[in-house]
Amino acid sequence: MKIAILSCFYPYRGGISQFNSHLLEELGKNHEVKAFNFKRQYPGILFPGKTQYVARDDDFAPVESVRILDTLNPLSWSKTAAAIKEWGAQILILRYWMPWFAMPLGFVARRMDSGCKVIGILDNVIPHERHLGDRPLTKYFLGGLDGCVTLCNEVADDLLRWRKDARYIVREHPVYDGFGEKIPREEAESLLGLEPGKKNILFFGLIRDYKGLDILIDAFDRIEPNYQLIIAGEPYGSFEKYQNQIDASPGRKRIHVFPRFIGNSEVKNFFSAADVCVLPYKSATQSGVSAISYHFDVPMIVTDVGGLKEMIGDSGTGLVSSAATPSFVAKKIEEFFQDPSVRKKCVENIHRLKAELSWEKFCAELVNFAQSLNK
Numbered sequence: 001m002k003i004a005i006l007s008c009f010y011p012y013r014g015g016i017s018q019f020n021s022h023l024l025e026e027l028g029k030n031h032e033v034k035a036f037n038f039k040r041q042y043p044g045i046l047f048p049g050k051t052q053y054v055a056r057d058d059d060f061a062p063v064e065s066v067r068i069l070d071t072l073n074p075l076s077w078s079k080t081a082a083a084i085k086e087w088g089a090q091i092l093i094l095r096y097w098m099p100w101f102a103m104p105l106g107f108v109a110r111r112m113d114s115g116c117k118v119i120g121i122l123d124n125v126i127p128h129e130r131h132l133g134d135r136p137l138t139k140y141f142l143g144g145l146d147g148c149v150t151l152c153n154e155v156a157d158d159l160l161r162w163r164k165d166a167r168y169i170v171r172e173h174p175v176y177d178g179f180g181e182k183i184p185r186e187e188a189e190s191l192l193g194l195e196p197g198k199k200n201i202l203f204f205g206l207i208r209d210y211k212g213l214d215i216l217i218d219a220f221d222r223i224e225p226n227y228q229l230i231i232a233g234e235p236y237g238s239f240e241k242y243q244n245q246i247d248a249s250p251g252r253k254r255i256h257v258f259p260r261f262i263g264n265s266e267v268k269n270f271f272s273a274a275d276v277c278v279l280p281y282k283s284a285t286q287s288g289v290s291a292i293s294y295h296f297d298v299p300m301i302v303t304d305v306g307g308l309k310e311m312i313g314d315s316g317t318g319l320v321s322s323a324a325t326p327s328f329v330a331k332k333i334e335e336f337f338q339d340p341s342v343r344k345k346c347v348e349n350i351h352r353l354k355a356e357l358s359w360e361k362f363c364a365e366l367v368n369f370a371q372s373l374n375k
Contacts, residue, residue, distance in 0.1 A: 001367065002031070002087065002089050003032070003089065003091045004033075004034050004035075004084045004089035004093070005023060005027075006036040006069065006094050007093075008037065008041055009035050009065040010061070010062050010065070011054045013051075013052070013053060014206075016095060016123070019288065020035070022359050023093070023359070026359040030367075035064065035066065036068055037065035037068065038067065038069050039069060039076060041071060042071070042100070069108070071104050074107070077103075081107070081108045084112070084116075085112065085113060090115065091119060091367070092108075092109070092112055093366075094109060096122050096123065097124050098127050099134045102140055102141035103137065103140065103141075107144075118147075119148065119366065119369070119370050120147075120148045120149070121149045122150045122155050123155070123285065125150075135162075142159070142166065145166075146370075147370065147373050148167070148168040149170075150168060150169075151170075151171065151172060151285070152306070152310055153170055153307060153310055154306045155170075156170050169369045171365055172286070172357055173288060174357050174362045175358070176288070176291045177295050178264065179267040180267075181268065182268060187272070188269045188270070192230065192258075193256065194228055194273060195254070198226060198254070199226055199228070200228050200275045201216075201227060201228065201275070202230045202273075202298070203229070203233070203277075204232050205233045205288075205289045206233050206235075207233050207242070209237075211279070211281050211282075212282045214241065214245060215303075215326055216278055217246060218326035219329040221249050221251060222326060222327065223330050227251075228254045229256070230258070230273065231259070232270045235259055258270075271292065271296035271298050272296065274298050275337070276333070276337075277298050278301045279301070279302045279312075280324060280329050281324065282305065282324050284306035284307065287308065291357070294317070294350050299336070299343055299350070300312050302318060302321070303320070303321045303323070303324040304320050304323070304324075316345065316349035319332045319335060319342070320332070
């Protein structure tokens with residue numbers, strides 16, 4: 001089949017771009033696939049991080065794509081739709097994670113011929129950070145889809161609240177396997193400048209308010225001094241409030257901060273040093289961080305928000321804090337380390353789950369679902 005993917009690819013960086021590259025590669029093994037990319041994703045003034053793009057020293061593999069869609073230029077929307085139709089796509093895959101993309105993607109979706117099934121892969125339906133106009137924009141986008149793939153049941157429930165007749169499947173985020181293999185713990189600790197012999201807690205990924213880093217720093221203050229906290233990720237916005245917390249912490253010398261985008265080749269260093277990865281989110285749907293943790297056999301501690309309990313707690317690959325508060329998160333951290341059998345059981349469950357969360361299986365089920373929409 002001819003499958004078009006319209007979303008962000010190289011030279012854009014980040015988890016969405018990485019996911020799309022994996023999707024392109026796997027679908028390309030059995031189908032003719034073409035990547036249609038953004039010419040402009042966000043105006044620079046609105047982007048909260050340092051850069052949208054792969055830097056010169058980043059180690060992202062280039063992906064061939066057609067850079068055509070400018071979110072701010074409606075003329076490019078028509079041009080994009082025409083290019084996809086001219087290529088003869090039988091399936092069009094759109095990624096959706098925030099209402100900023102609703103108008104251009106919804107416009108393109110509505111201009112596909114009836115022979116092309118339009119599938120939305122939905123990271124979120126309701127955005128983490130709300131803005132005026134989110135509801136009509138999201139409804140417009142969803143109205144142009146033939147079917148949806150959600151990455152957890154929480155998003156599927158949100159989808160049905162906004163479009164009751166939606167045809168959809170739920171498929172969990174596949175495991176990210178492009179970050180290399182684990183290295184010896186001692187080597188990883190040395191590379192990161194960590195003190196050996198401590199219990200290592202990792203917070204990984206983009207730093208945004210809803211991800212609850214402030215909760216984790218406060219939780220860290222409540223546990224014994226034989227722990228280290230590793231914070232690795234680019235702040236979206238100011239890091240000042242977190243730095244003030246760290247400076248005031250009695251354990252500040254045991255908090256190691258890497259406030260920057262973490263390149264592919266570095267990811268293994270952080271997960272090889274970690275005993276557990278903590279996701280103290282205040283709100284969530286699912287998290288791509290879990291797909292990295294699984295690759296490196298690192299259990300997780302998550303809060304009971306969105307689809308995290310479903311993904312981590314129900315699968316036995318980590319522990320769930322019943323509340324997103326410092327005291328509850330601290331108790332779960334202590335519980336994880338008190339009994340070695342907890343970690344052992346989590347790792348065993350991760351090994352079992354990996355086979356289910358392959359890109360091959362995800363892509364096969366996506367294509368089967370798209371083909372079923374003709375019936």
